[in-house]
Every structure is written in C-alpha cells, then in structure tokens.
Amino acid sequence: MTAETAIYETRLARDEADLLAAQRLRYSVFVEELGGDGPMVDHAARLERDEFDPVYDHLILVDRTRPQGDHVVGAYRLLPAERAEAFGRYYCDAEYDLAPLRASGRKLLELGRSCVHPEHRGGAAMLMLWNGLADYVLAREIEVLFGVASFHGIDPEPLRQPLAWLHHHHLAPPEMRPRARAEHFQPMDLVPEAELDRRAAMAGMPNLIKAYLRLGGFVGEGAYIDAPFNTTDVLLLMDTKAMSEKHRSFYTRRVEPREAGGGGQG
Template sequence: MTAPASSLHVRLARDDRDLRAAQALRYRVFIEELGGSGPMVDHDARLERDAFDPYFDHLLLVDSWRDPDAGDHVVGACRLLPDTRLAEAGQFYCDDEFDLTALRRSGRRLLEMGRSCVDPAHRGGFGMLQIWQGLAEYALAREVDILFGAASFHSPDPRDWAQPLGWLHHHHLAPEGLRTCARQAPQPAVLPGDALDRKQALMAMPSLIKAYLRLGGMVGQGVFVDHAFCTTDICIILDTAALSRGARALAQRAEQAR
C-alpha cells in the first residue's frame, strides 16, 4: 500500500541506521531491479555501498509509517557532496567518468548528486516532489551554484538510446564554460538533428532525466558506459537557481491537483 503524503518527509541521514536503510533501498533498485553490481556491494546483507558513502550527505525520503528498526523506513534517497568537502573525499565520484575541468574553472560553488533512487510505490508522486524541494533547500543553505552528477540509461549499449542521446546533445548541451566531457573513447556516433523524433526520444528517456530537463538541466559532452552497473551514463548539470524555481513550481502544481 502506498503511504499517504502526510507520512512522508525529507531529511538528512542522522545515523548508521539511516545510512543502512538508504543502502538497502539502493540495493533493491540498482542491484535487484536494474541488475547492477560493484566491488563493495554486500549481497549477504543486501546493501549497495561504496567508498564514497562516508563523505556524502544522504538526503532521505522517510515514511514515518514504517519502523526504522526494520530498516525499510527510507523510500527515497540521494547522496550529496559539496565542493567544500572535496579535500576529504579526494575527488568527486564523477571524476572517474567525466572530465570536470570546466566546472572546476567556472568559479561556481559545486554540489555533486548521485545514487538517486525511489521506491517504486513513490515514483512520480508527491514524495518525488519533496525530494526536489529538499534538494533545493540543501543547495540554498550552502549557497551552491551548480548541481551536477551522473544520470543513467539502463543498458550498457549507447546504441539502445540513440534517439534520446541525440536529442539531449542537440537540444540540451551545456555551454562550453560548464561542459563536462566523458572519459571514454571511442564515443558512439550522435544522430544528426534531422534523424531525431522528439516523441520517440522523450518516450525512451528515463523519467529522472526528464525531470532534470523540466528543471532547466543541461548535459555534458558524450557518454560513459558503466559496465559494473550495466548503464550508459551522462553528466547532468543544473543551475540551482533554476532548481529552486522549478521545485517550487512543481510543488504548486501538485498541490493544485490534490
């Protein structure tokens, strides 16, 4: 049964119990549902985790109807690394997949977001809007200018995603001053603009990426095939001022529809 909106709230992880619940959700989504893996995945405990987790803040969508002691109270999660904590982490997670030189040289305050996932019962609903609002508030409180992170198409063959990848390249490519570049060669050919079908491209595009676009998101140059997670990754780049405006607008529309 889907929880009512009144039982859902967004907050940062407070303790190891919260973190393990987020990692358990990530396991259900990224490992069981999407078929991924990784060197630190704990299949016995059913936890998806990696070496970056201790350095990130973990923004959680919590269902207050569920028992935290049972470890299933987290129904949405994403992890956040502000550039003020970069010295501790050693690098951004995305550094392994994308050249972030343009972002670093921009002089803007950066926030990396990753491992975003939502329980199937709450996808596309009010809970997702709460996550966007929580993310906007987190960025505003830390005076972040640019949010970025890897977003995934769920197969490791970019040819499966030629239409949406072509659409993103031709219509949502970030300006040079903010444009990341994938660290993988050779890159797949990009469909020419006259070969694109807007409806087909958007239908094939993951809902999370479409949500970023509605909030003003842009993409970097190229793709990175993550064989461990069985995904084709792009780098999403978003001005946090647009995120704040977009999150408010989405929340207002949702409230009017209720």
Template sequence: MQERTLRIDAGRFTVRLAESDEDVAAAQRLRYRVFVEEMGATPSPDDRALRRERDAFDPYFDHLLLIDNHAKPADPLDGVAGVYRLLRGDVAKQGCGFYGESEYDLTKIKEYPRGTVELGRSCVDIAHRGGAAMHLLWTGLGRYVAEHSIEIMFGVASFHGSDPTKLAMPLAYLHHNHLAPEDLRVRTREEFFVPMDLIPADQVVRAEAMRQIPPLIKAYIRLGGSVGEGAYVDHAFNTVDVCLLMDTSRMVDRYREFYQRASRGATDRILG
C-alpha cells in the first residue's frame, strides 16, 4: 500500500484508500461474501475459517474502499460496502509483478513507457448495487489515476460460470467489436488460451450479447475500453475471464465532471 491522501466524502458514503491492516481485512471480508458465498469461488481452509478472500498480492495493492457511514455492523470487518484493489506499474516492477500475469502475457503492458495500473477484485455489497456505490468507486478511481498520472488501466474481469460455450455470444461480441489495438493487445497465455470468436461476426446478436455481459464490463466498454485476445477459465473462482484495457483520459474526465456537478449541487445525475 502507498500514500493515503485519497478521500471523498459524499453524504452517506466515504471513498478512501485502506489505511490499516484492519481496513484490508474488511475488504477481504467483502470479497469473501461476494466471490465465495455468492459466486462459488473455492476458498482455502484458512480463508474459510476467517471468512476472508486473500492472496499473496494483497500487500502490494492499494485498496480503494467504499464505506457506508450509516452501517452499524456487529463485526467491524463487515462495514465495507465496496472495494477495488489497485497495483501501479511502478510498484509491480519493484518485484511483485502483476496478478494478471498468471493468466495473460502482459509484456506489452510491462513495456508501456508511461503510468499503468492493474485493477482487480472489484465488488459491491448486494445491498448497495444499482445505486450510487459503483459510481462513487469509479469517481475515486478517477481521482487515483489523475493523481498518479496513469494513462492505461487494465485488469481481469469475469463472467460468472466456467463454461465458455455458454458465453459464446458475449465473448464473440467483445472480440469482434472491442478488441484492443495491436500495441496494447495482451493475449491469454498459450497453455490457457480460450478463443473468444466462437461465433462469426455476422451471426452475433448485439442485444443478446449485451444481456449477458456483466454491468462492470459494460461500464468499461461504454467508456472506451477494449479487451485482450482470448479468454481464461478460472475454475477456482468459477469464472470465465477477459482482460480489459482502457485509456484513462475518459475516466479522468468523469472524475472532473463529478466535482463540477457536485459544486453546483447536482450530483444525482452522476450518482444514480
């Protein structure tokens, strides 16, 4: 974890970076509820006992937290309503590497000459989905990339379920319409490569594809995001993964728009 200056107070919610081991543990508790209890990921025995989803990369990431200031949980670790974890390229180069390297050949990202950040483990508590929560997390993310002069953000995003054939339509839609430019087109490692173009472009039904694409992936695409080549089946997490990449200039504009509207008392148009 790095500097702890980022903080956004927005009435009921606060967005800030984790400041302590307990903050990180609270993020891991929310991840456990979402990825293990909801989505069926397989935890280790220790994680199951603690009800925390953890891995060896957590100490290197910044953890962006969404806190519901109205919540009064019996266990303090249950007080986080949303999380993102963020690993800047300059930190990864110090020795830990990127989490996504276990799934994708990230050479093009590692050789990119300007600021990058890997995103991961994004989730929102079920009680706060469909409202302001994700918008606020994205606002915090926009501020983070602006403060650190980050030009490219990327990360693994997931479809629920581990059978790519059941996701042929949305995977093909992303491949045929939103494939990353060649200079940033990362590729699934050869031993894990799952083709995404399972359906020819002229047979893709956009409405059906969009119905199956998770909201987070849709949000990246709306902001100009693209995908790497090939998918990855993560059996431990019960997901099919794609690697999303995005130029951050649109995210920074979103962050600035939020503050311009907030100063005029018009945040509803951004937050819900």
C-alpha cells in the first residue's frame, strides 16, 4: 500500500450518510459537469437521485481525508437480477429491450451511475472501484454484467466515428443483443466500415467504454437518446465466463502489484 491508495476504502454503502454522499458526488458529475437532470434530482440539496436508489447496492470509494458528507469520491450502482425481478424492472428497461438477456438464463448484474470525483481521476481510484466490483461479481458468481454508458450530448454528428466503431467491431452476439427502444433509437452505423478512423473513434470514446472494450465487452443494437440527461447512451454488456485469461487477470488484479513496480493500468 502506498500513500496514494492508503487514503481510500472501497465498500458498499452502509447507511444514509454514505448514500447521500454518493448522490452528492453524482450531482456534481452528472448534473453540474455534464448538464443532466431528472424528476427526482434535488437541486437545492445538490443530490442526483431516482426511484431506483433504494433497491440498488451502492459501491463507494471513500477518501478518508475528506470530511463526512463529502467522503465519497467514486461510486457505482449494482442491481442483482433477483432484486430487479422483485422490484419489477431494471433501469435499462426504459432504454433497451432486455428480452435477450432475460431469456439467456444467465446470472445478471446491472451496473449504473459510475462516476469518480475530478480530483481523483487518472490515478488509482478507478482501479480500486473495479477491484471492488470484481470482488462483488466473483462472490455472487455473476455471469453477465450490463448497463448503459454515456456519450456527452445528443447530437449524433460528433459521435459518428465512435458509434460506428462500436457497431462494426463490438456488437453483442445476436442471441444476447438488447436493442434500443424505438422512440429514442439512434442508429450507430453512421460511417461505413471502410471509412472508419480508429484514432478518431478512440479519441471520442469515453474512458469507461474503452475499459469495457479492453475486457472483451460488447454493445447492444443502436444508441438511445436521453435528452433529460443530455447524453447518448449505449448498452454495454460483458460475459464474465467468456473473458480470456488476459482479460480476467486485468479485471481481477489488485492494486498492490502495480504499486510494487508492475505494469500500469493500460
């Protein structure tokens, strides 16, 4: 453990104070930074929240040096299939037809609201969140992870290259491929495969999406235009049992070997 990681603790939210701190971080990132909004967003208290928060597990990254209330510097929402069934739906149901995933018979986990405080990006914070997610997934024998990830903005023109790259190179297998709801469907094949520019596609790709692709992730059919959140969403999914050993070691590795002089995050 080094000074960089000693300040952090990764765990599930334990109480209302943890949840409020996560919602405050989400407000900073999704509302103030990215321009999002929603019917349950509390602008007066600066909390980004919705009706799903009570049924999710909230994986949080705590900075021990920050005061209580602002102690959460990274967050992920996690919804196991059995809890989604009891609640009646997943968050992604509003944007994608999840019938292929439900019909697969696999053990599912929905991910959402992934964010890291700006001061903690680029270091060990995201890797530690991934470590916490890996522990959660392995302990529960989750087989398929899925969730929406967002491009900033709803104009497809600047997103042509990254969306087309995802469509031509990373579509999920047909038997597991959710499709964006028709009323907000945005085609992703905006550039013919022969005209793709990999450098431009990667430059326009959010880091979270690139991380899933490195792990062997796939995307659903079509993007979803989420006007209230000012985002263009894609459905990411990852079959944990289909990961190569290389991908699995990246996903489950600990922070300590990197700190001892091993390779970087990649």
